[in-house]
Amino acid sequence: xxxxxxxxxxxxxxxxxxxxxxxxxxxxxxxxxxxxxxxxxxxxxxxxxxxxxxxxxxxxxxxxxxxxxxxxxxxxxxxxxxxxxxxxxxxxxxxxxxxxxxxxxxxxxxxxxxxxxxxxxxxxxxxxxxxxxxxxxxxxxxxxxxxxxxxxxxxxxxxxxxxxxxxxxxxxxxxxxxxxxxxxxxxxxxxxxxxxxxxxxxxxxxxxxxxxxx
Numbered sequence: 723x724x725x726x727x728x729x730x731x732x733x734x735x736x737x738x739x740x741x742x743x744x745x746x747x748x749x750x751x752x753x754x755x756x757x758x759x760x761x762x763x764x765x766x767x768x769x770x771x772x773x774x775x776x777x778x779x780x781x782x783x784x785x786x787x788x789x790x791x792x793x794x795x796x797x798x799x800x801x802x803x804x805x806x807x808x809x810x811x812x813x814x815x816x817x818x819x820x821x822x823x824x825x826x827x828x829x830x831x832x833x834x835x836x837x838x839x840x841x842x843x844x845x846x847x848x849x850x851x852x853x854x855x856x857x858x859x860x861x862x863x864x865x866x867x868x869x870x871x872x873x874x875x876x877x878x879x880x881x882x883x884x885x886x887x888x889x890x891x892x893x894x895x896x897x898x899x900x901x902x903x904x905x906x907x908x909x910x911x912x913x914x915x916x917x918x919x920x921x922x923x924x925x926x927x928x929x930x931x932x933x934x935x936x
Contacts, residue, residue, distance in 0.1 A: 748824065748833040751782050753789035758896040768891050771900035774854040774931035783897065784817075784856070785831065787930065790893040791815060791858070791886050794828050802828065804885035807878035812866040813886060816859040816916050818845055823859075823916055837915050844912040845927050846904050854931040859912065860886055865921040883925040890928055900933040 758764070779787075789795075792815050795803045802811065815826040817833055820840050824833035845857040862879045870878060887903045894901040904927050913924060 746835040748781070748835075750785035750788070750831045750833065752831065753786050753793060754782065755789070757786070758893075764892050764896045767895040769895070770891075770902040771933060772848065772850055772902055773934040774850050774900055774929065775934045776853050776855060777932050778820075778855045779899075779931065783899075786897070787890065787893050787899075788815065788817070788826050788828070789831075791890045792826065792828060793831075800829070804882070804889055806882055808869055810866050810868075810878075810882070812862050812864070812879060813882060814861045814863065814922075815886070816861060818842055818857040818859060820855065836917055841912070841915045844908040844915055846929065847906050847908075848904075851904075851927075851929055854929045856930040858890065858928045858930065859907070859916065859924055860926045860928070861916070861918060861922050862925050863922050880925065887926060887928055890930065894930060898933075899930055901928055901930045903928045 759767070790803060792813060793803050794800055800811075801809070806812070816836065817824045817826055818841060820842065822838045823836045823841055825836050827834055842854070842857055843852045845851050845859060851857060860883050862883065864875070864879075867875050867879060890901055891903070893899070907924055907927050909924070913922070916924075918924070
């Protein structure tokens with residue numbers, strides 16, 4: 723009986739630890755909205771890069787980057803730094819780091835754990851994707867898309883993703899980061915790893931990091 727009770731206690735402790743891990747949240751520092759190069763200089767510097775250092779991106783820069791990409795810039799209305807067709811706000815940004823994948827919660831300015839472990843290899847086919855410190859995965863939730871025919875839905879959703887990706891490009895150009903937007907991901911393993919449902923579709927991914935020193 724004592725062994726059975728001990729086993730039950732151990733199982734309960736393990737279950738509690740797993741639940742705690744699953745609900746792990748990374749609270750991001752407030753975004754710095756007063757920094758950055760002037761717009762015309764930033765546009766001049768904007769480019770795609772496929773060579774990345776493996777150095778991790780600090781949380782402050784990650785917070786700034788995510789706010790630029792899809793943060794809330796008008797708290798009174800909940801509207802964001804990018805336009806959204808019919809204000810669908812149909813996108814979720816999945817943040818894939820070396821230790822796991824998280825979903826960005828703009829309202830709370832935090833990252834919520836989705837899956838543990840290194841799944842960067844599923845985020846693209848190029849070798850640099852596996853070692854770059856950050857991959858952003860842009861996921862459209864079509865259950866939020868309405869009041870348009872099917873052709874227009876696809877067009878508007880694609881445009882909305884382009885706005886997000888360009889904001890990331892501009893932030894990276896302003897702050898000295900390298901990035902590249904990509905369309906090719908592992909279409910079988912990545913949705914499974916991110917625990918997507920049937921209404922969610924990966925549209926693009928974007929790799930971000932420090933430029934690799936030559």
